[in-house]
Amino acid sequence: MPHQPDTIVEYPAGALSSRGTVLATLPLPEGLGVVLDRTAVHAVDAGWPDQPADRGLLAAHPIRDAIVGAIDGAADGGDILIGRDIPVRTGADGWSFVVVHVLDPDAAVQVGDDVEVTVDARYRRALSAGHTACHLASLALDAALAAAWTKEVPADALGAPGFDALACASSRIHEFGSTDVYRVGKSLRKRGFDAASLDQLDAVEDAANARLAEWVATGAGIRIDRDGDGLGDRRRWVCELPGGDAVIPCGGTHLTSLGELAAVRVELAREDVEGGIALTMTTTATPAAQA
Ligand SMILES: [Zn+2]
Known part of the structure; x- marks a missing residue:
């Protein structure tokens, strides 16, 4: 053609x-x-x-x-x-x-x-909820691990050191949730990440969940900004949080507001693997009750 x-x-x-x-x-x-x-x-x-x-x-x-x-x-x-x-x-x-x-x-x-x-509208909505929760959870994890960095690294969409961007090995969206796997090895340590911060995983998880509860409670609007309507054109997820827009490049689908969610929560699990730690973040989005 x-x-x-x-x-x-x-x-x-x-x-x-x-x-x-x-x-x-x-x-x-x-x-x-x-x-x-x-x-x-x-x-x-x-x-x-x-x-x-x-x-x-x-x-x-x-x-x-x-x-x-x-x-x-x-x-x-x-x-x-x-x-x-x-x-x-x-x-x-x-x-x-x-x-x-x-x-x-x-x-x-x-x-x-x-x-x-x-x-299929029901399935689309479930994936959109999962994808929105995935982005929000990545920002909450970055914030919860901000103190673990001893050197400057590129910041995330809200100004925290970008752990998610540097360490993410895979990200999978599913209905009303996502699973992200992070690799913490030599290269991340070289960039200034103190892996001891993952020893108290419950504290990291609690901090991330507290932040997520705050964000979800704002009911902030969400939109997709786009450079064009072609599949290959760049698009961005924009979450209009009260402290400022969070902007993440993204080609997926999303909810239109955090008001569509009752809660977003993460669970963290670590596993020692060759050369470092594999950290798995399991994110669950609970939809708001529909009127
Ligand atoms: Zn995305």
């Missing part, structure tokens, strides 16, 4: 349905891949697969999966690469990024069709 543009994505604005035109279909081991000009479906990113794909329907066919595809603008043919075949990060210059909806292999969908997409 010559000069395929990015898929226009409507989920950052909260859309749960969209209409689009089929631009390409591709047979995949998992089923039939379908690329539209625009979609409300959030796809999982191969390079940083934190938030799972939305569930839903495309032209009444169940969407089995949705994955980010990439097209090298400099290559002839414009093949759509997916998964580990993508050699660049989403948003890289010179590449186009598309949502590949994966349907049953025999789904009757053809290039040029005008199709409706609908997203």
Whole structure:
């Protein structure tokens, strides 16, 4: 496909349905891949697969999966690469990024069709709650560990030393929660992190949970700022906390306010691993009772 543009994505604005035109279909081991000009479906990113794909329907066919595809603008043919075949990060210059909806292999969908997409609203909301809680928990953990640093390191969105950014090994969003794994080893110690601060893990956990309770009680508004509507355009999670906006680069979906949550709590667990400590933070978001 010559000069395929990015898929226009409507989920950052909260859309749960969209209409689009089929631009390409591709047979995949998992089923039939379908690329539209625009979609409300959030796809999982191969390079940083934190938030799972939305569930839903495309032209009444169940969407089995949705994955980010990439097209090298400099290559002839414009093949759509997916998964580990993508050699660049989403948003890289010179590449186009598309949502590949994966349907049953025999789904009757053809290039040029005008199709409706609908997203499972309950599942989307559960993932959005999990993703919002994940960002908030990372900030609370950074704040709880602020005194553990003996050297200056890049600050997080609220000015605390950025433990999360420096130590995070993996982050997975699920319904109403997330699991983050951090590696505390030689390189983090060299940067000035005192691992003894993790000896009193209960105190760190309590401090993080106290901060989370404060933030949730503000009911602060949340919005997604974006540089454009293409899948590869940069987007940012902005939480309008009373002390100032917290801004974190993010391509996922989120709640629109902390008022949608009754509580966010974290549990920390440590494990000694070769060369250091693996710290696991399990975050749980409790939705506010709906009127
Ligand atoms: Zn995020």
